[in-house]
Amino acid sequence: MGDREVYLNNVWVNAAKNQREYDEVEAMKKRYQDCKRAETGATIICPTCKKRIIKRTYNKIFCKNDCKDKFWNNTSDKRRERAKDFNRK
Ligand SMILES: [Zn+2]
Numbered sequence: 001m002g003d004r005e006v007y008l009n010n011v012w013v014n015a016a017k018n019q020r021e022y023d024e025v026e027a028m029k030k031r032y033q034d035c036k037r038a039e040t041g042a043t044i045i046c047p048t049c050k051k052r053i054i055k056r057t058y059n060k061i062f063c064k065n066d067c068k069d070k071f072w073n074n075t076s077d078k079r080r081e082r083a084k085d086f087n088r089k
Contacts (some may be wrong), residue, residue: 048074049067
């Protein structure tokens with residue numbers, strides 16, 4: 001492979017990686033919406049670690065505070081990152 005092919009291949013690999021990360025964050029957000037909609041007493045899946053938990057109170061979404069922090073860090077970081085990418089183009 002020439003330098004240009006290597007470069008293009010790297011661009012493609014990075015794009016695929018970003019897409020996968022983006023998809024994962026989107027899936028996380030979808031799980032979050034599912035948890036929010038679930039009734040109290042229902043089994044829900046923690047949006048961050050996918051652990052099955054019982055929704056004991058109407059506003060219970062995450063299995064632990066760690067997962068809650070991680071969720072918000074992830075979802076807002078990705079938004080920032082993509083905004084940055086967008087401005088560069
Ligand atoms: Zn969790």
